[in-house]
Amino acid sequence: MKPTILVPGDAAALALGAEAVAAVVASEAAQRGMAIELVRNGSRGMFWLEPLVDVVVGGERIAYGPVTAADVPGLFDAGFISGGAHPLRLGPTQQIPYLARQQRVTMRRVGCVDPRSLDDYLANGGGAGLARARAMPAADIVRIVTDSGLRGRGGAAFPTGIKWRTVLDAPAARKYVVCNADEGDSGTFSDRMLLEGDPFGLLEGMAIAGLAVGAAQGYIYVRSEYPHAIAALEAALAQANEWLGSFRIEVRKGAGSYVCGEETAMLESIEGRRGIVRAKPPLPAICGLFGQPTVINNLITLASVPDILARGAGWYRDFGVGRSRGTLPFQLAGNIRYGGLVEVPFGLTLRQLLYDFGGGSRSGRPLRAVQVGGPLGAYLPASQFDTVLDYEAFAALGGVGAGLGHGGIVAFDDTVDMAKQARYAMKFCAIESCGKCTPCRIGSTRGVEVIDRIRGGQHEQIDLLRELCETMTHGSLCAMGSMTPIPVTSALNHFPEDFR
């Protein structure tokens, strides 16, 4: 058998030079007359070590990283193909502490398998969930998903089984499954990593959802900012037709609109219109895509389903705390030393993620503020770093009604100006508002102006800013307008000195 060398094709690895590394690996091997198998795997999500090159020695992966193209000849000289000693040698990949301390469930194959090979997927535990689902009545699939305690990973944390039940019970000749891979939140990249590293896992989850609710057609809506993910997905789909049976999946590319991540705006967009949020009711589960009952779930939600079917509801429910069951692939981002993907059961504290995994700030300065859950998430000061990472603890935070969102964690050091961050939150809302509600459309623009005046010294305007936030919270149709006040008021509450 030819020795295997794995160089990630993940977008983050590419941004750090993986393409050049792969090219030199291929040319060096050729020059030395060595036959190798070069696999472009996903990333393990330890970005300070990317490009992280794996070799297979005695069935085990040995990692080298971060590798530059210039390092490659030296690696060959050191015999890295058989695990030779080299300053970049990190040892067995799975034993790297950052990975060893995680419990990879949904993301467990990412970085391990060849994302372009259905055979590799099936040889690594893929397919078992779909096989079981095919032998079950639809209602049983729904019950297993309900019993697992799985809640939506896109932001609202709604119980997935209950949503599926509604669609199953809705009588209709045609139903749809829509995967939300819009991943617009700053600080998040788990959808992207799964698409680029284990796309068949998503396809399997969607096919199971189709069986569970009686849908034969699925759509995957991926943001246009993710061309590599789209390519990986298309490549997987091209192989998966037969395996998926009668379930058909189509990829739809977004077009640079954050609000199209909101489920009804997404349906509008797939139907070929502007991404304007629909009023609810009717729920998409009753009247969704093209007016038909539609399951719409986040990518990570759907990709969590195959193992739940394969291993049972109890197995999944045993991870986690309280009403937050299972694992969440957290994403450590921003000014953080060891940024990356950390999949753990719910229940760790924010501090454990920031310091035990993240190693503190990248700049070496103290961490001052952390935004959890994307642009609509709260800014937490250091005094709240002991908050437990579960849905309930975050919803209770200081009464601001924040969430964990999609699990993105963005760290800022003490050079951050929180009034500026509050301004950005309003500005982002003004840019991305779909325009349907006045408090969101006009309020956000006013919010920017008011914060500018506060920053210019008119401190009495803080009351006005709070009033404006109230109006947006209560007068907006969707979370874009109603939750933009969360980063603003959390900044005001915890960092008042920045508004003076």
Next chain:
Amino acid sequence: MDSLARVASIIEQQHARPGALLPILHEIQDALGCIPPDSVPLIAQGLNLSRAEVHGVISYYAHFRQTPPGRHVVRVCCAEACQSVGGEALAEHARARLAGSDVTLEPVYCLGLCAIGPALQIDETKLHARVTPEKFDALIEAMEAAR
């Protein structure tokens, strides 16, 4: 094939699929670099929509453009995670560096590279991480030298 003929053939191939408008717009822009205003009546006719509806969709989405971009398109991430590591300074530097050049500079709100910011994207597919102003200049110089 002239550009309107290409538009017509794209519409011909795609018009029957449900929700065809966005895929059609993407394909036109990928083929021609933009969605030329004179393609709007063709699209409207092909999909049985009004011109205003088609125009409304094109202008709603930040990704679509109606005029050709510069020789290269550079998108600098302006979202929070990149802000936390100097993204704003990078964006300002990029603006000054590219002023008057034939490179189109656009903001983008997250590229999914949030642990290795500041991040940017060149011509849709080339990604760069931990971009300092110095690294930015080197990237632009390399891009210009490669012409």
